[in-house]
Amino acid sequence: MKLALIVLATLVLEVFVWIGVGDLVGSMWYVFFWFIAAFFIGLNMIRKYSAGLMPQMQQMQMGQMGADPSLTGNLPKIIAGFLFIVPGLITDVLALLILIPGVQNALKGAMMKVMMKRQQSMMDQMMGGMMGDMGNPQGGNPFADMIRQMQEMQNQQNSGGRRDSSIIDGEAREVRPEAKKIEMKDVNK
Numbered sequence: 001m002k003l004a005l006i007v008l009a010t011l012v013l014e015v016f017v018w019i020g021v022g023d024l025v026g027s028m029w030y031v032f033f034w035f036i037a038a039f040f041i042g043l044n045m046i047r048k049y050s051a052g053l054m055p056q057m058q059q060m061q062m063g064q065m066g067a068d069p070s071l072t073g074n075l076p077k078i079i080a081g082f083l084f085i086v087p088g089l090i091t092d093v094l095a096l097l098i099l100i101p102g103v104q105n106a107l108k109g110a111m112m113k114v115m116m117k118r119q120q121s122m123m124d125q126m127m128g129g130m131m132g133d134m135g136n137p138q139g140g141n142p143f144a145d146m147i148r149q150m151q152e153m154q155n156q157q158n159s160g161g162r163r164d165s166s167i168i169d170g171e172a173r174e175v176r177p178e179a180k181k182i183e184m185k186d187v188n189k
Contacts (some may be wrong), residue, residue, distance in 0.1 A: 014088040021089055033088045042084025042095070049074040049081065075111060076104045 022028035053074060076098050083095035097103050 010090070014090055017089045031089070034092075037082045038092050039087070042081040045081030045084065046078055048100050049077045053078070072112065076107045077108075
């Protein structure tokens with residue numbers, strides 16, 4: 001419902017801007033020709049920058065985050081191309097703003113945060129809350145020991161490889177009771 005209201009408000013605002021700019025420049029035909037030119041500009045931008053991006057987008061959806069600079073560099077340009085295709089002066093101004101390098105960098109950062117958050121939520125779903133049962137050994141988590149060992153190894157690496165002095169490495173053997181006993185002789189007779 002919110003989205004429908006936003007789209008409706010945007011359409012009404014676009015119509016008022018079209019009429020205002022048409023009156024300002026003297027003819028609505030100029031605005032109409034701009035829409036046609038912007039459509040082809042956007043179409044060419046999408047064709048140019050989206051070549052080969054679909055496999056990378058599919059990998060990102062599956063949770064395999066790639067730090068490919070072509071994807072992060074081209075995605076804002078593809079969004080700008082889409083905004084050029086949509087008829088309207090406000091969307092065209094937004095598209096022009098996205099093409100500014102500073103705005104592109106901010107948009108890239110925001111997109112990467114969203115993708116990282118999405119990837120983390122996917123990992124949490126896949127792990128099925130395994131990390132939540134870490135404190136409860138009877139929690140039914142078959143991987144709890146493995147996760148605990150991995151965390152201990154990571155903590156050990158983070159502490160500079162220092163070992164805890166209370167841990168003694170060694171080997172245990174079973175001693176048979178019928179083994180020969182060593183006789184103690186008094187040597188100071």
